[in-house]
Amino acid sequence: MSDTHSLDTLVQALRRLPGVGQRSAQRMAFHLLQHDRPGAQALAQALDAAVQQVRHCRLCHTFTEAEVCATCLDPRRDASKLAVVETPADQAALERTAAFRGRYFVLMGRLSPLDGVGPQDIGLHELLARASDGLVQEVILATNFTAEGEATAHVIGQALKARGLTVTRLARGVPAGSELEYVDLGTIAHALVDRR
Amino acid sequence: MSDTHSLDTLVQALRRLPGVGQRSAQRMAFHLLQHDRPGAQALAQALDAAVQQVRHCRLCHTFTEAEVCATCLDPRRDASKLAVVETPADQAALERTAAFRGRYFVLMGRLSPLDGVGPQDIGLHELLARASDGLVQEVILATNFTAEGEATAHVIGQALKARGLTVTRLARGVPAGSELEYVDLGTIAHALVDRR
Numbered sequence: 001m002s003d004t005h006s007l008d009t010l011v012q013a014l015r016r017l018p019g020v021g022q023r024s025a026q027r028m029a030f031h032l033l034q035h036d037r038p039g040a041q042a043l044a045q046a047l048d049a050a051v052q053q054v055r056h057c058r059l060c061h062t063f064t065e066a067e068v069c070a071t072c073l074d075p076r077r078d079a080s081k082l083a084v085v086e087t088p089a090d091q092a093a094l095e096r097t098a099a100f101r102g103r104y105f106v107l108m109g110r111l112s113p114l115d116g117v118g119p120q121d122i123g124l125h126e127l128l129a130r131a132s133d134g135l136v137q138e139v140i141l142a143t144n145f146t147a148e149g150e151a152t153a154h155v156i157g158q159a160l161k162a163r164g165l166t167v168t169r170l171a172r173g174v175p176a177g178s179e180l181e182y183v184d185l186g187t188i189a190h191a192l193v194d195r196r
Numbered sequence: 197m198s199d200t201h202s203l204d205t206l207v208q209a210l211r212r213l214p215g216v217g218q219r220s221a222q223r224m225a226f227h228l229l230q231h232d233r234p235g236a237q238a239l240a241q242a243l244d245a246a247v248q249q250v251r252h253c254r255l256c257h258t259f260t261e262a263e264v265c266a267t268c269l270d271p272r273r274d275a276s277k278l279a280v281v282e283t284p285a286d287q288a289a290l291e292r293t294a295a296f297r298g299r300y301f302v303l304m305g306r307l308s309p310l311d312g313v314g315p316q317d318i319g320l321h322e323l324l325a326r327a328s329d330g331l332v333q334e335v336i337l338a339t340n341f342t343a344e345g346e347a348t349a350h351v352i353g354q355a356l357k358a359r360g361l362t363v364t365r366l367a368r369g370v371p372a373g374s375e376l377e378y379v380d381l382g383t384i385a386h387a388l389v390d391r392r
Contacts, residue, residue: 003260006245013242016235018227024215026285029246031214033259034304037247039212044243046209047228047236049202054229063229064199089222108230 007033059130061123062088062106071104078102079135084127084156085142086110086149094142102140105130110143111152122152124159131165141169203229255326257319258284258302267300274298275331280323280352281338282306282345290338298336301326306339307348318348320355327361337365 007029014025032040056062057069064070071077071091081102085091091104107122119125131139139160143149157167172190174183203225210221228236252258253265260266267273267287277298281287282305290296303318315321327335335356339345353363369387370379 003262003266004250006242006249006261007259010242010246013235013239016232016239017224019220019223023285027215028213030283030285032243033246033250036212039209040243040247043209043212044240044247046202046206047240047243050206050225050229051233051236051240053202054200063203065202066199070199087226089219089226 056108057106060104060106061108061126062091062104076101080137081140082131082136082138083140083142084153086144086152090142090144100140103136107143107152110146110148111155112148119155124156127156128159128163131160132163136165138166138168141167145170145172252304253302256300256302257304257322258287258300272297276333277336278327278332278334279336279338280349282340282348286338286340296336299332303339303348306342306344307351308344315351320352323352324355324359327356328359332361334362334364337363341366341368 010029010032011022011025014020014028015022017025020028032043053065054063055065057064057072058067059072060069062069062071078101081100082105083091083094083100083102084105084107085094086107086109088106088108091106094100094104105123105127107127109117109122111117111119111122130136139156141153141157143153143156153169157169160167171194172187173194174180174187174191180188206225206228207218207221210216210224211218213221216224228239249261250259251261253260253268254263255268256265258265258267274297277296278301279287279290279296279298280301280303281290282303284302287300287302290300301319301323303323305313305318307313307315307318326332335352337349337353339349339352349365353365356363367390368383369390370376370383376384
């Protein structure tokens with residue numbers, strides 16, 4: 001129907017969001033137009049502002065509005081340790097633990113040959129350059145424990161070791177607070193192998 | 197972190213979408229900024245355009261960019277039948293059946309006293325005026341078969357009957373293609389009572 005062109009366009013635009021299908025997009029458009037038009041305008045402005053202002057930190061590749069992000073600039077950070085994570089959300093998860101005070105390199109993705117994501121897309125070259133800056137003594141691979149995250153850690157680890165760097169990986173094991181009876185076999189097997 | 201202000205603002209704006217929490221909003225913001233900046237700009241433009249152009253049909257209250265929507269203007273529609281639905285999505289579901297060629301009144305919501313949604317918010321006054329235009333001979337209540345939808349149908353039905361109008365309700369019963377063994381008891385009970 002031509003008299004709902006802008007509504008149809010909005011639904012199609014919302015469908016480009018990850019995890020949003022036709023029905024979710026329709027529900028979102030209905031909600032915004034019927035109940036929260038200020039929210040729709042705020043979202044439009046936030047999208048424009050973020051697209052214009054957010055870029056990648058020159059050193060660690062995470063999102064920032066400056067040339068170098070606040071974490072990389074922080075002089076209290078331990079420059080001898082570099083954690084490699086997939087996304088800013090993963091970085092935030094590590095930060096919340098307050099157990100790591102080193103620096104980060106954010107891949108902004110993971111190796112995924114089937115999706116056409118190769119080493120250049122995760123900044124492997126820049127990571128190798130940063131890890132070889134003479135300050136970094138240990139690179140901690142903190143990619144996800146998924147198939148793609150493991151493969152990414154393997155490829156990065158090989159490249160770093162080839163340059164004589166110390167490479168570690170986050171420990172695999174039984175999650176805190178869990179009962180063995182309910183933990184999957186693979187996790188228990190890893191916890192046995194990596195026992196200390 | 198102040199160097200990610202526009203990113204934080206975007207995440208907060210995305211959280212205003214229905215069904216989107218903190219993690220979904222972060223994932224959406226990451227996807228848009230890392231993989232689909234044109235999509236972010238398209239969404240911003242679509243939001244602005246929809247907020248500016250979409251309004252409600254003067255006759256049936258559905259979303260339209262004109263004063264009166266295409267369905268209300270269509271002369272091939274049967275003006276003697278008026279279906280009352282909650283949302284444009286419900287209207288679209290009825291349209292897809294091709295089993296109804298009458299006109300619509302879209303409540304753009306449902307009665308929900310706990311959320312402060314009263315008769316004026318669903319346009320009850322306008323519905324009564326439209327149903328009393330002399331053309332409408334039957335009002336078909338097609339609100340959802342939820343507690344709120346049923347209550348809405350009850351209230352509207354009482355008001356319409358008080359004006360001497362013929363009021364019907366969509367049939368309740370066993371869904372097409374289903375096996376009785378797997379249909380819930382309430383549905384089977386309704387199908388028994390409404391047997392024909």
